[in-house]
Amino acid sequence: MGHGWEGVVLKLMRGKDFTFTVTGAEDVTDHFRRVHFTDGGMLAQSGVHPTMWVRVWFDNAGRPHQRAYTLVDPDPQQGTFSLEFALHDGCASDWARKAVPGDSVEATLQGTGFAAPDPAPSHLFVVGDPASLPAVNSLLDAHPDTPATVWFETAHDSDADLPLRTDPQRHEVRRVPRREGGAHLVEQVRAELPELAGAAAHSYVWIACDTATTRALNSYVRKELAFPKDRVNALGYWRAA
DSSP, rough: OOOOHHHHHHHHHEEEEEEEEEEEEEETTEEEEEEEEEETTTTHOOOOOOOOOEEEEEEEEHHHHHHEEEEEEEEEETEEEEEEEEEOOSHHHHHHOOOTTOEEEEEOSSSOOOOOOOSOOOSEEEEGGGHHHHHHHHHHHSSSSOOEEEEEESSSSSGGGGGOOOOOTTTEEEEOOOOOOGHHHHHHHHHHHHOOOOOOOOEEEEEEEHHHHHHHHHHIIIIOOOOOOEEEEOOOOOOOO
């Protein structure tokens, strides 16, 4: 499958193409599926960093469609990793539902990066949802001794069973049901973050929800709470229909 004009642009931006092969798959919940892969030699070339992601190509009625996914437990020595799919309507979810060992999918490595906060955060404030769960876990893994408060937006009852890699001794998880297109999450973070952040010097805020929610929270943290630019990372992971 060709990658269309997006693939041409990524090539011009020095994107590198790889083929991943499925080695297994499992349903984590009824709305969340983990697929295991061999990496086609990618990790040996690229190395690994926290929240590392790739652009995976899917066929969408004969047209190429790419989506970005965070690597789960990448192992450069074995050349393996997993991807986790928050299932909904769409060609990527359809592919994940049917994936079996031996299937392959094409991917492009371009654009991923991670700048560790300096100074190291005394406290992490994380806002995420099932789509960004792999990145949330990767961030927590990268700062294993750092206390964290996590606001985690949920859309389904089974989201309570999603594998957040949190430790009750260091991490507090505040689950927030998705309401009003994300406005409920924005309201809750706005109500709770100021007092928490005021007591934590050198804290770091990481936000990855739907685009509108992420934009609203990023603006609030930067403009109203006056967090420095280098102490906030915000990226919209999906667009609400």
